[in-house]
Amino acid sequence: MHDTKLRIPPKVVDRLLDLLATDDAFRELFQHNRHAALVQAGYELSEEQLRAGSPFSCLIVWGLASKATIADARDQLRAHLLADGTHTVVFLLDANSIHTVLRTSQPDRHLA
Numbered sequence: 001m002h003d004t005k006l007r008i009p010p011k012v013v014d015r016l017l018d019l020l021a022t023d024d025a026f027r028e029l030f031q032h033n034r035h036a037a038l039v040q041a042g043y044e045l046s047e048e049q050l051r052a053g054s055p056f057s058c059l060i061v062w063g064l065a066s067k068a069t070i071a072d073a074r075d076q077l078r079a080h081l082l083a084d085g086t087h088t089v090v091f092l093l094d095a096n097s098i099h100t101v102l103r104t105s106q107p108d109r110h111l112a
Helices: 011-022 022-034 036-040 047-052 065-070 075-082 098-105
Strands: none
Touching: 011 022, 011 036, 011 065, 011 075, 022 036, 065 075
């Protein structure tokens, strides 16, 4: 069985976080079409992922965290998004989840 879990490359994570922390139009796109937003940030689907169906179907964010919150937590978010064993974790960008998820995943580091 092949691994079809969404894994976001580091340069795409960096671009994604930069855009989510600064660009209102991108944030709006992300909330309505995560696939298009990730593609705009530089993510490319492999042939295997295309055959398996959309890996973006579970990227649900009900209320995106503020630009300031994402900017303030950027290093922690980046580490979490790139951590081994982490996949399809964009839900942590949800305004109601960001602090809890990051505290749980990195108990020695707390968000202000």
